Amino acid sequence: xxxxxxxxxxxxxxxxxxxxxxxxxxxxxxxxxxxxxxxxxxxxxxxxxxxxxxxxxxxxxxxxxxxxxxxxxxxxxxxxxxxxxxxxxxxxxxxxxxxxxxxxxxxxxxxxxxxxxxxxxxxxxxxxxxxxxxxxxxxxxxxxxxxxxxxxxxxxxxxxxxxxxxxxxxxxxxxxxxxxxxxxxxxxxxxxxxxxxxxxxxxxxxxxxxxxxxxxxxxxxxxxxxxxxxxxxxxxxxxxxxxxxxxxxxxxxxxxxxxxxxxxxxxxxxxxxxxxxxxxxxxxxxxxxxxxxxxxxxxxxxxxxxxxxxxxxxxxxxxxxxxxxxxxxxxxxxxxxxxxxxxxxxxxxxxxxxxxxxxxxxxxxxxxxxxxxxxxxxxxxxxxxxxxxxxxxxxxxxxxxxxxxxxxxxxxxxxxxxxxxxxxxxxxxxxxxxxxxxxxxxxxxxxxxxxxxxxxxxxxxxxxxxxxxxxxxxxxxxxxxxxxxxxxxxxxxxxxxxxxxxxxxxxxxxxxxxxxxxxxxxxxxxxxxxxxxxxxxxxxxxxxxxxxxxxxxxxxxxxxxxxxxxxxxxxxxxxxxxxxxxxxxxxxxxxxxxxxxxxxxxxxxxxxxxxxxxxxxxxxxxxxxxxxxx
Numbered sequence: 001x002x003x004x005x006x007x008x009x010x011x012x013x014x015x016x017x018x019x020x021x022x023x024x025x026x027x028x029x030x031x032x033x034x035x036x037x038x039x040x041x042x043x044x045x046x047x048x049x050x051x052x053x054x055x056x057x058x059x060x061x062x063x064x065x066x067x068x069x070x071x072x073x074x075x076x077x078x079x080x081x082x083x084x085x086x087x088x089x090x091x092x093x094x095x096x097x098x099x100x101x102x103x104x105x106x107x108x109x110x111x112x113x114x115x116x117x118x119x120x121x122x123x124x125x126x127x128x129x130x131x132x133x134x135x136x137x138x139x140x141x142x143x144x145x146x147x148x149x150x151x152x153x154x155x156x157x158x159x160x161x162x163x164x165x166x167x168x169x170x171x172x173x174x175x176x177x178x179x180x181x182x183x184x185x186x187x188x189x190x191x192x193x194x195x196x197x198x199x200x201x202x203x204x205x206x207x208x209x210x211x212x213x214x215x216x217x218x219x220x221x222x223x224x225x226x227x228x229x230x231x232x233x234x235x236x237x238x239x240x241x242x243x244x245x246x247x248x249x250x251x252x253x254x255x256x257x258x259x260x261x262x263x264x265x266x267x268x269x270x271x272x273x274x275x276x277x278x279x280x281x282x283x284x285x286x287x288x289x290x291x292x293x294x295x296x297x298x299x300x301x302x303x304x305x306x307x308x309x310x311x312x313x314x315x316x317x318x319x320x321x322x323x324x325x326x327x328x329x330x331x332x333x334x335x336x337x338x339x340x341x342x343x344x345x346x347x348x349x350x351x352x353x354x355x356x357x358x359x360x361x362x363x364x365x366x367x368x369x370x371x372x373x374x375x376x377x378x379x380x381x382x383x384x385x386x387x388x389x390x391x392x393x394x395x396x397x398x399x400x401x402x403x404x405x406x407x408x409x410x411x412x413x414x415x416x417x418x419x420x421x422x423x424x425x426x427x428x429x430x431x432x433x434x435x436x437x438x439x440x441x442x443x444x445x446x447x448x449x450x451x452x453x454x455x456x457x458x459x460x461x462x463x464x465x466x467x468x469x470x471x472x473x474x475x476x477x478x479x480x481x482x483x484x485x486x487x488x489x490x491x492x493x494x495x496x497x498x499x500x501x502x503x504x505x506x507x508x509x510x511x512x513x514x515x516x517x518x519x520x521x522x523x524x525x526x527x528x529x530x531x532x533x534x535x536x537x538x539x540x541x542x543x544x545x546x547x548x549x550x551x552x553x554x555x556x557x558x559x560x561x562x563x564x565x566x567x568x569x570x571x572x573x574x575x576x577x578x579x580x581x582x583x584x585x586x587x588x589x590x591x592x593x594x595x596x597x598x599x600x601x602x603x604x605x606x607x608x609x610x611x612x613x614x615x616x617x618x619x620x621x622x623x624x625x626x627x628x629x630x
Contacts, residue, residue: 004073004159007157009154015044020045024047052366052510053258072124087117120253134210139206149199205494227522240541266307269550293368353503378541384396402537
């Protein structure tokens with residue numbers, strides 16, 4: 001996972017590459033293949049290279065286009081290279097055309113309209129000296145991050161990580177107290193722009209910004225929408241074949257790497273599907289077996305571990321590595337160092353992923369496939385209500401019973417049927433009022449459990465933030481394409497992918513998720529809801545498609561469990577429960593009932609929003625930024 005950075009002096013003064021050296025130093029782990037700097041007039045660029053595509057090995061970055069003088073620094077993997085090169089009339093011959101060069105050429109041909117044409121994962125900053133214009137953009141689903149600081153008349157600066165950008169001498173590193181309060185209330189997905197620094201913002205996915213004539217303009221350049229109406233095919237077999245075609249291409253695109261690719265393999269359907277298809281593609285290409293990395297529990301009664309072992313035994317052409325919490329003792333020190341020094345407090349729970357990434361990096365892996373986006377890409381609304389709305393009472397009862405079978409007491413059939421029926425019988429105006437009442441009650445329940453200090457809650461207007469979070473994360477239960485699109489790119493999957501980016505980047509690994517390929521998203525939008533959730537089974541089309549490729553014990557597993565909680569328990573369970581004077585004073589400004597000085601033991605109520613361990617690691621993070629520059 002490479003890192004990029006750039007500055008533009010808005011007063012026209014020459015930019016010095018030396019100002020970016022500290023920023024690159026913070027992102028050193030993202031650039032195991034070295035770093036480079038370049039400048040042109042008021043603009044300067046930096047790149048920490050992790051060469052995870054064949055073209056990145058030879059393309060200089062930052063890249064300077066010889067004809068136009070445009071400079072780009074980009075962390076990019078374009079999946080439609082052949083199409084772009086044909087449209088641009090480019091032939092590589094003996095010369096390698098890198099993805100950075102392709103972006104510049106696309107910009108020179110189509111201007112800002114080039115952005116929707118780019119398929120893949122990217123974040124970049126591009127300087128056009130002819131127009132004195134800086135263009136920055138982030139990919140459509142947010143696999144790559146970009147954060148920025150804008151001081152009108154003085155400076156624009158951007159970088160992959162906000163913590164790296166915060167060390168720039170001219171970027172204030174004042175802590176964003178509202179984001180600290182978000183952490184204490186666990187409002188991670190409240191928006192797509194906040195960071196833990198007051199003067200640094202995230203560029204949202206599918207957005208671009210341009211700096212021209214000293215002004216900043218930002219816009220959304222793409223929005224997920226169905227390419228056409230719902231497609232009704234003649235049989236399930238036809239649906240399965242179509243799904244496999246598009247998903248296989250998404251996996252194939254993510255195998256493009258100069259070195260062997262690894263894969264996270266859990267005991268579930270999502271990572272199992274990615275692994276089985278990737279392994280088959282490698283086998284067809286005559287490549288070595290796919291290296292897989294799985295977390296397991298040594299407890300023989302653990303269902304997740306049993307499914308991992310079943311998948312490992314069933315999927316051909318893989319070289320599996322099983323990692324138990326006991327095995328992870330060998331890299332405990334590294335995982336704990338990464339956790340204590342994490343760049344974002346919301347990453348504290350990523351101990352399991354860190355452990356798997358450390359194991360993979362020690363095995364020489366720099367690219368890891370995963371299936372994180374499966375739950376959102378293949379999600380549906382309330383299928384019980386969907387069937388009742390269409391008069392399919394038997395199907396509604398079947399789905400309600402199936403949900404109870406799958407989830408147990410958490411999803412009883414009778415209450416689900418009654419709730420769905422009420423939603424259909426109650427007028428929309430009354431349902432809207434009931435939703436508003438329910439949301440306000442949820443906000444009040446959160447407030448009652450909150451450990452945000454009263455003074456902080458007042459300063460940042462915490463009631464308003466809780467309501468804003470509720471609005472941002474709420475998605476309707478209907479199965480129309482607009483709601484389906486919102487579920488696919490739900491705020492929770494955006495922040496999850498940003499966490500994986502930070503955690504993997506700190507270990508020099510690039511995560512890739514085929515479920516968030518735009519082609520897969522658009523294909524799933526054309527499916528009837530019954531293909532996504534059929535006969536009571538979520539991800540129904542994928543379960544059918546993987547017949548023979550995954551063991552039936554995985555395809556039709558009931559319930560959901562995750563061995564990652566065991567890793568969290570073992571690793572974070574040893575965190576200190578008493579903080580020293582410095583750490584306690586850092587927290588005292590933000591946490592309810594925290595004393596102003598002296599050692600104190602954290603005590604959170606059992607039903608509290610945030611745990612003692614979360615607050616301890618928040619204190620570690622705050623300790624790095626306990627002074628601020630004006």
